[in-house]
Amino acid sequence: MLRALGEIQRRLRLNRTLHESALLLGMVAVGVFVWRALHVLGGRLPAASAAVVLAAILVWVAGAFLLARRRLRSGVGLGTAAAAADERARLKDELKTAYWFLGHSRGSPWIAAQLARAARSAQRLNSAALLPVRLERHVLVGGAIGVSVLIVVWLLPPLAPSSHAIAQPASALSPAEAQQVRRIRELLAQAGDPGAAAKLDTALRTLERTDARDEERRRALAAAREAVEQQTLQAASTREGLYQLSEKVRGNPALEQVADALAEGDARKASEALRRTGEPGGTAASHEASAAQRESGKDLERLLHDAGKDGTRGPEREIASAAAKQAVDRLDKIAEQLDTQARLSQAEQALRELQLAVAQRSQLSAGRFGQEAAHNSTPSPDTGQTAMPGGTMYRSAAVARESKASAQQEGSKAGSAVGDSEAEPVLGNQVTALAVQLRQEGVAGEPADERAEAATSWYYAQSKQQASVLELQRAPARASFAQAEASAAEGISLRHRQIVKDYFMTLREDSR
Amino acid sequence: MSTATVDSQVETFRDNFRIVRDEVSRVIVGNEENIVGIMTCLLARGHVLLEGIPGIGKTKLVQTLADVLHLKFSRIQFTPDLMPGDIIGTTVVRETEVGRKFLEFQPGPIFANLVLADEINRATPKTQSALLEAMQENSVSAGGQTHPLQQPFFVLATMNPLEMEGTYLLPEAQLDRFFFKLRLGFPSAEGLSEILDRTTRQREPQVERVLGQGQILDMRETVRSVPVARPVQEYAIRLTLATHPESELATELTKRFVRFGSSPRGTQALILGGKVNALVSDRLYVASDDIRAVARDALRHRLLLNFDAEAEGIDGDAIVEDILQRIPPPSE
Numbered sequence: 001m002l003r004a005l006g007e008i009q010r011r012l013r014l015n016r017t018l019h020e021s022a023l024l025l026g027m028v029a030v031g032v033f034v035w036r037a038l039h040v041l042g043g044r045l046p047a048a049s050a051a052v053v054l055a056a057i058l059v060w061v062a063g064a065f066l067l068a069r070r071r072l073r074s075g076v077g078l079g080t081a082a083a084a085a086d087e088r089a090r091l092k093d094e095l096k097t098a099y100w101f102l103g104h105s106r107g108s109p110w111i112a113a114q115l116a117r118a119a120r121s122a123q124r125l126n127s128a129a130l131l132p133v134r135l136e137r138h139v140l141v142g143g144a145i146g147v148s149v150l151i152v153v154w155l156l157p158p159l160a161p162s163s164h165a166i167a168q169p170a171s172a173l174s175p176a177e178a179q180q181v182r183r184i185r186e187l188l189a190q191a192g193d194p195g196a197a198a199k200l201d202t203a204l205r206t207l208e209r210t211d212a213r214d215e216e217r218r219r220a221l222a223a224a225r226e227a228v229e230q231q232t233l234q235a236a237s238t239r240e241g242l243y244q245l246s247e248k249v250r251g252n253p254a255l256e257q258v259a260d261a262l263a264e265g266d267a268r269k270a271s272e273a274l275r276r277t278g279e280p281g282g283t284a285a286s287h288e289a290s291a292a293q294r295e296s297g298k299d300l301e302r303l304l305h306d307a308g309k310d311g312t313r314g315p316e317r318e319i320a321s322a323a324a325k326q327a328v329d330r331l332d333k334i335a336e337q338l339d340t341q342a343r344l345s346q347a348e349q350a351l352r353e354l355q356l357a358v359a360q361r362s363q364l365s366a367g368r369f370g371q372e373a374a375h376n377s378t379p380s381p382d383t384g385q386t387a388m389p390g391g392t393m394y395r396s397a398a399v400a401r402e403s404k405a406s407a408q409q410e411g412s413k414a415g416s417a418v419g420d421s422e423a424e425p426v427l428g429n430q431v432t433a434l435a436v437q438l439r440q441e442g443v444a445g446e447p448a449d450e451r452a453e454a455a456t457s458w459y460y461a462q463s464k465q466q467a468s469v470l471e472l473q474r475a476p477a478r479a480s481f482a483q484a485e486a487s488a489a490e491g492i493s494l495r496h497r498q499i500v501k502d503y504f505m506t507l508r509e510d511s512r
Numbered sequence: 513m514s515t516a517t518v519d520s521q522v523e524t525f526r527d528n529f530r531i532v533r534d535e536v537s538r539v540i541v542g543n544e545e546n547i548v549g550i551m552t553c554l555l556a557r558g559h560v561l562l563e564g565i566p567g568i569g570k571t572k573l574v575q576t577l578a579d580v581l582h583l584k585f586s587r588i589q590f591t592p593d594l595m596p597g598d599i600i601g602t603t604v605v606r607e608t609e610v611g612r613k614f615l616e617f618q619p620g621p622i623f624a625n626l627v628l629a630d631e632i633n634r635a636t637p638k639t640q641s642a643l644l645e646a647m648q649e650n651s652v653s654a655g656g657q658t659h660p661l662q663q664p665f666f667v668l669a670t671m672n673p674l675e676m677e678g679t680y681l682l683p684e685a686q687l688d689r690f691f692f693k694l695r696l697g698f699p700s701a702e703g704l705s706e707i708l709d710r711t712t713r714q715r716e717p718q719v720e721r722v723l724g725q726g727q728i729l730d731m732r733e734t735v736r737s738v739p740v741a742r743p744v745q746e747y748a749i750r751l752t753l754a755t756h757p758e759s760e761l762a763t764e765l766t767k768r769f770v771r772f773g774s775s776p777r778g779t780q781a782l783i784l785g786g787k788v789n790a791l792v793s794d795r796l797y798v799a800s801d802d803i804r805a806v807a808r809d810a811l812r813h814r815l816l817l818n819f820d821a822e823a824e825g826i827d828g829d830a831i832v833e834d835i836l837q838r839i840p841p842p843s844e
Contacts, residue, residue, distance in 0.1 A: 079844035093744070093799035096844065100741040101797075110739050113515035114796040 001098065001115070002078065004122035009081035011131040016076060020067060022139055027063050029146055031056065036153045085122070088130050094118050173207060177357055180350045181207060187347040196344055199227035200351075207354065214358065221355045228348040235341035238334060239265035241472050267338060271331035274324060518737075518796065525734045525791050529555075531722045532580055538717045539576040540569060541710065542703040548792070549694045549809055550577060550668065555731050556784035558691020559647050559667040561632075561682075561813065568696050569707075570670040574628045582724040583625035583664070588643075590635035592678065596642035603655035617654055622646050625662055625725065629669040633679045643667065644686045664728050684772070684816050691781050692806075693813035738787040740798045743842035748782040748803050754835045755815055765834040769821035774814035781810035800841035808832050 034056040082095040098118030101111045135143075173181065181204050188197050203224035206212050212220075246262030249255045261270035529551060536547050546562070550573070553560040562570045571587075578585035588599055601620035607613050621627065622643065629643055646652050647667050651660045669690070671682070687693070699707060710717055754761040755773030766773070785806030786798040793802070812828035821827070 077844070083844050092793070092795065092801055094795070094797070096842075097741045097744070097797045097799065100743060101739070104742065105739075108737075108739055109515060109518050110737055110796055113518040114739065116515050117796060 001095065001102075001119040001122040004125055004127065005078045005081045005085065005095065005099065007127045008085050008125075008131055009076055009078055011127060011133055012076045012081055012084055014133045015131065018133065018135055019139070020070075022135055022143065023063070023067060026143070026146065027060060027067075029150055030063075031060060033146075033150055033153060036150070040153060040156045085125060085127075085130065089121075089125055091121055094121055174357070177207070177354060180354050184347045184350050184354075187343050187350075196227040196231050200224045200347065203351075207358070217358050218355070221351060221358060225348065225351045225355060228344050228351060231341045231344045232348065235338055235345070237472065238338060238341075242267060242270070242334070244472060265338075267331045267335035271328050271335060274331065275328050521734050521737075522791055522794065522796060525731050526794055528723055528727055528731060529792055532577075535580045535719050535722050536573070536576050538719055539710070540573050541706040542699050543569070543573065543696060546573065546694045546696055547577075549692050550574075552785050552788040552806065553691045554664065554666050554728065555735050555788050556691060556781070557664075557732055558781065558784070559669070559689065561687070561690040561693045562668060562670045562696060563673055563693060564670070564696030565674055565698070566672055568698065570696055571628065571630055573696075574626075574668045574670070576719055577668075578626045578628070579719045580722055581626065581728065582721040583666075583728070584662070585626040585628070586621035586624035587628040587630060588621050589630045590632050590639070592634060592636060592680075594635045594639050596639050599639065599642050600646060600652045600654055601659075615655060617657065617659060619652075619659065622652060623659075623661060625664055625666060627665075627667045629667055631672055632669040633671050633681055635680065637680050637683070640680065640682060640686060643669075644689050647689050664725065664732065684814075687813045688775050688777055690813060692785070692809040694809055735784065735787050735791065738790055738796065738798060740783060740787070743844070744786075744798050744800055744803065745783065747800050747839075747842050748779050748786070750839050751782065751803065751807060751811070751835060752776075752779040754839050755811060755831065761839065763831075763834050763838045765826070765831055769817050769824075769826045770815050770831060771818045772816040774811050778811050778814045782806060785810055804836055804841070807836055 034052065038052060079096065079099055082099040085091065086093050086096050094114075095118055098115050101115060105111060184200060184204060188200055203220035206220035207217055209216075242262045242265050246259040249262070250259040252259075255274070257273035257276075258270050261267075261273050532551060533544070533547050537544060540547065550560050550562075552558075562573070564570050575585075575587075588594075597620065599620050599622050601618050601623065603615050603617050605613055606616045632640060632643070646661060647665075650663070650665055651658050653659075672679075750761055752774050753759045754763060755766060755770060755778070756762060757767045757770050757773065759766075759773070762770075762773075782803050783798065786802035789802040789805050790796070790798045795802075808829055811832045815828045815831055817826065817828065817831070821831075
């Protein structure tokens with residue numbers, strides 16, 4: 001009997017191992033299924049994805065826990081084998097009872113007779129037929145169904161997020177939208193600004209992607225539009241700068257036409273006027289003078305000031321013509337920038353139409369769209385500044401600092417919005433005013449380098465209006481700085497003195 | 513005793529049992545389960561309470577059994593004016609030929625092997641107690657003397673659930689004395705047709721006496737010899753404990769509807785009934801299925817249900833059924 005029970009025990013163990021392996025595979029399959037299903041449904045049901053992931057994780061953990069517990073708690077002994085044999089051979093607890101009698105009491109002839117009967121029953125058992133080592137039919141059927149479902153889900157393409165996209169799976173854009181995209185691309189080809197062009201190009205690529213979700217498209221369009229708006233703002237500030245420059249140079253009779261053109265914001269016209277003004281001395285300009293002027297920081301006002309001098313002496317004349325040439329170059333460059341910005345502003349209109357089309361097609365409600373497009377309106381606890389579309393609202397004046405930490409907090413706090421309680425100051429780290437920082441950097445560095453540095457700066461990137469204001473503030477600051485450095489007698493700044501000295505030392509006698 | 517002797521003993525038991533059952537079935541249509549139940553009680557040294565509507569064959573069943581068994585049979589029709597002395601007997605004054613007077617005990621109808629207590633709930637509690645005392649003690653005390661009852665002593669009481677006017681319901685303590693309470697249901701259409709065939713002809717089927725007193729006593733001894741494995745015994749204990757509302761094993765139904773659960777006599781009935789069932793099934797051990805097979809008959813009358821149970825129509829059978837479903841048999 002024990003031999004037969006041992007054989008059944010072995011088969012039970014094999015079956016259990018087989019079933020646990022199947023269960024493990026099933027768990028893996030569930031994981032793959034959920035992963036794939038999320039991939040397929042991700043666009044259609046973004047809100048449900050988190051719940052599904054959570055549920056899948058829970059099921060997985062529970063399954064693993066149950067499997068481990070079952071494995072740990074239930075060993076397969078001979079008693080279990082006897083019970084299994086009784087159940088399958090319908091022996092009405094014969095082997096189970098006999099096994100118990102075997103281990104506990106043998107004295108009675110009734111028990112001996114029972115053991116003898118049980119031994120005969122055990123010998124008659126065909127353990128291979130009784131307990132075949134195989135997966136149960138329902139496990140196999142379930143496995144087959146599971147594999148089929150897995151294959152189907154695997155082969156399914158990801159569902160498009162909207163019915164419109166389902167209707168047109170081949171293209172992500174409608175014909176009208178595609179036309180808008182083409183138009184923007186043409187404008188991009190003409191525009192010379194690499195930063196804004198890169199952002200626009202990224203947005204267009206996102207729009208053309210068939211698997212891009214509405215959120216991605218809207219974000220890309222918003223980023224592109226922000227870049228274009230920044231260019232527009234810079235153009236506006238440049239024109240304002242030109243106007244202010246015109247007011248400053250208007251006193252010089254030689255630069256009247258230039259001042260008029262600058263007041264109109266037409267840099268090209270101003271350049272032409274200046275070119276005409278500096279024509280006689282233009283041939284006398286030399287590379288050395290240009291280099292000297294470049295050293296002075298390419299300050300347009302200074303250049304115009306120098307260019308407008310009516311000097312008779314040789315060196316002054318040369319300096320004036322070199323400055324005029326530099327000023328013309330600068331004005332030409334500004335004119336090019338303004339042209340580029342004008343073209344990009346045309347692209348902005350197309351972008352706005354595209355953004356509207358994407359927003360209308362989105363499944364998101366208008367309210368949610370508004371929320372998602374909005375910026376964070378909460379003032380920063382560190383600086384007291386509020387990020388707003390198009391720039392940053394500076395609140396440095398509101399930033400205060402307590403001499404000691406209050407009982408309520410150590411960090412920042414805002415004043416009470418209601419009631420008659422005294423408003424508490426908005427607290428934060430003591431910071432140097434942003435405008436001061438920018439001005440210091442601007443004075444120390446090269447203009448080209450300044451722009452590159454500012455592009456990576458958070459403050460500069462977020463504050464287009466402020467940048468333009470600073471740019472305007474920087475021009476007179478540089479001029480006054482250069483004037484302060486220059487001696488009254490020689491009219492040459494200290495920084496340029498060595499260059500001028502070297503120039504004259506190396507001149508030939510005849511040239512002198 | 514060798515294993516062969518045991519086998520032969522079991523075979524004899526099974527044959528005798530089958531013969532009695534077949535013989536009774538010649539007269540009684542259907543009710544095979546109840547015939548087996550009555551035989552189980554007889555062989556487990558218990559007594560049986562039969563409950564059923566009038567005319568369903570309760571008395572006929574008992575009479576047929578008495579005819580089949582070569583035992584002394586007596587029938588007591590319980591009525592409200594029946595006195596204990598009418599059952600157990602009385603002491604009378606007798607006079608010898610020389611004129612000397614002496615007291616002599618005149619045994620009542622209880623002094624028989626097979627006693628039919630018909631409509632036991634119609635007698636007063638005082639009379640019922642006299643019978644129930646004899647059932648428990650297997651002896652009768654009268655006139656300061658104890659008179660042992662002849663073995664086998666087997667009482668079959670019948671009870672009519674209808675016409676409760678003027679009846680005296682058996683208290684739970686007395687119901688507990690009955691090994692099984694069997695319910696006789698109304699026969700099916702086929703059964704009814706068979707009854708008509710057998711009873712409306714000129715000659716009704718006759719039975720033969722197939723089993724004597726000694727054979728029954730031997731069969732009783734055989735029943736007691738059957739071994740019970742501890743897990744099965746524990747299963748019977750768990751079933752009994754599950755009928756007690758304060759027990760950890762109590763089911764929801766038990767907690768809601770049972771005031772008091774089964775007594776230890778219930779557990780004894782489970783084991784002894786299981787032993788008979790095992791022998792009838794040609795087994796030398798008691799399986800959990802044997803316990804389950806007799807659980808309803810052994811426990812249904814031992815549960816004292818509360819008012820809620822009565823209001824919601826819950827009876828002992830429903831409670832026992834629920835317990836059988838919820839208490840798992842031993843796994844190993």
